[in-house]
Amino acid sequence: MGSTTKMHSDVDSLKICILGAGMGGLACALGLARAGFKDITVYELASNLGFVGAGIQMAPNMARILDRFGVWDAIFQEAVVLNETEVRQGATDEQMAHIDLKYIKETYGYPHTVGHRATLAGELYEGCKRESKNVKFTFATTCEDVKFGSKPSFTAVPRNGEPYEVQCDILLGADGVKSNTRVAMLRELNVEAEVKDTAQAAYRIMLTREQLSNDPELLALLDADKVIRWIGERRHIIAYPVSRKQIYNISTTQPDVNFAAAPSATYTTKGSKKAMLEVYGDYCPMIHRMLDLVPEGEVCEWKLRVHAPLPTWVHGSVGLVGDACHPTLPHMAQGAAQAIEDAGVLSVVLAHLPSGATPQDINKALKIYEEVRKERAEALVELAAQSGRNMHLGEGEAKKERDRQFAALKAGGGKGPVPDKWADADVQKMVYGVDCMKIAEELATKELNGH
Numbered sequence: 001m002g003s004t005t006k007m008h009s010d011v012d013s014l015k016i017c018i019l020g021a022g023m024g025g026l027a028c029a030l031g032l033a034r035a036g037f038k039d040i041t042v043y044e045l046a047s048n049l050g051f052v053g054a055g056i057q058m059a060p061n062m063a064r065i066l067d068r069f070g071v072w073d074a075i076f077q078e079a080v081v082l083n084e085t086e087v088r089q090g091a092t093d094e095q096m097a098h099i100d101l102k103y104i105k106e107t108y109g110y111p112h113t114v115g116h117r118a119t120l121a122g123e124l125y126e127g128c129k130r131e132s133k134n135v136k137f138t139f140a141t142t143c144e145d146v147k148f149g150s151k152p153s154f155t156a157v158p159r160n161g162e163p164y165e166v167q168c169d170i171l172l173g174a175d176g177v178k179s180n181t182r183v184a185m186l187r188e189l190n191v192e193a194e195v196k197d198t199a200q201a202a203y204r205i206m207l208t209r210e211q212l213s214n215d216p217e218l219l220a221l222l223d224a225d226k227v228i229r230w231i232g233e234r235r236h237i238i239a240y241p242v243s244r245k246q247i248y249n250i251s252t253t254q255p256d257v258n259f260a261a262a263p264s265a266t267y268t269t270k271g272s273k274k275a276m277l278e279v280y281g282d283y284c285p286m287i288h289r290m291l292d293l294v295p296e297g298e299v300c301e302w303k304l305r306v307h308a309p310l311p312t313w314v315h316g317s318v319g320l321v322g323d324a325c326h327p328t329l330p331h332m333a334q335g336a337a338q339a340i341e342d343a344g345v346l347s348v349v350l351a352h353l354p355s356g357a358t359p360q361d362i363n364k365a366l367k368i369y370e371e372v373r374k375e376r377a378e379a380l381v382e383l384a385a386q387s388g389r390n391m392h393l394g395e396g397e398a399k400k401e402r403d404r405q406f407a408a409l410k411a412g413g414g415k416g417p418v419p420d421k422w423a424d425a426d427v428q429k430m431v432y433g434v435d436c437m438k439i440a441e442e443l444a445t446k447e448l449n450g451h
């Protein structure tokens, strides 16, 4: 599968350009190189990987693909295995649900883990460097003006140099939620799919063991194998230990006030500590102590943006990847996992291209990618939105019903439907139990190889 597919000898020299070196772009480059492609270039507007200091949940569907790409062992070494999850009342710290996650490894082959984004991105990049004969990186270069002829092209604009045009056989737009590739594709197709304002924003915080060292209650959180979500009306906090339990990673979601009036180009801002403490003012004293440990001037707030489902992810020999085509609220912790699934599926379908592949063959392969991925990714985007709505309910019948479900879950020893969708066993089966690369392999074998 993927890397084991026998590729036709002339297919491996197809010129592939990947726009964006986020999780999606890096995973595509690595997956395609391991599948046998020899002419891959990644263009990235930043001058280096420059990843946000934040944690990331690495679900089994992500781990399975990273393992096939040969980088999971290194990532796992630094990861923390989550054995349990809890939902608690933000205001009182009272436990509303406790769910065991230990069964995940036996059922899906990989445990549910959490890690540092820099490690995940760094190992994907290291993997690409091991394939350096076949994967090149061009940093500090913005890609614009994507064109969709029989050979796609774009303008590369180096930060310190003259713009130049690049033509290739296959172009993958992994350029994130603000994707120029998506904008160009929709313009070409004369359709609209606007960026949607979720009205939500997030603080992302990392506290070191040293910062927590004087607070036994907070240290206990760092030492547990647990992800906890504290919920309240219109906002919640999710937190877990990363980096071999040396760092406590905290991510919040609250109504967006700071970006509401800002131009849509703005995605992060230095937040005010006072404002952050006020937003969570009615949360319990332990949460106050935790948030109060963030040094003044180091509060960073993120705008959470998504857009309406696109009519297509593929046009000609151009395909969209990751947040460029399925940006999501983070409440299912699946955004990067889904970008990596995209990469897994692309590495399979493109490896099946026939000898002498024409633009029509490439389009057919990309359409199989879309067939395997689009409905699934969009279902998860919707689930994340729904889960956020469940978590953020204010007083009323819907909240009473949700809390009845939490109570039933508690009475049932953690078995039964979970309003926090990512922790629901049936949802986990649909997310972790599906092997997209295997499905892609079957479809591509049937539809591209004719056997």
Ligand SMILES: Cc1cc2nc3c(=O)[nH]c(=O)nc-3n(C[C@H](O)[C@H](O)[C@H](O)COP(=O)(O)OP(=O)(O)OC[C@H]3O[C@@H](n4cnc5c(N)ncnc54)[C@H](O)[C@@H]3O)c2cc1C
Pocket (backbone or CB within 6 Å): 019, 020, 021, 022, 023, 024, 025, 043, 044, 045, 046, 055, 056, 057, 058, 141, 142, 143, 144, 174, 175, 176, 177, 178, 179, 180, 202, 204, 251, 302, 304, 321, 322, 323, 324, 328, 330, 333, 334, 335, 336, 337, 338, 339
């Ligand atoms: C608060 C929060 C928590 C999250 N938690 C999780 C989690 O626990 N688990 C999980 O799986 N996912 C999580 N996600 C989602 C995940 O971070 C994203 O879905 C994922 O990083 C998307 O990767 P990407 O490569 O598609 O896009 P990006 O990471 O945005 O990468 C796009 C890249 O393209 C570059 N680029 C953009 N435009 C251009 C251009 N014109 N030319 C050249 N380069 C360009 C950018 O600089 C960037 O490097 C979370 C997201 C948020 C906001």
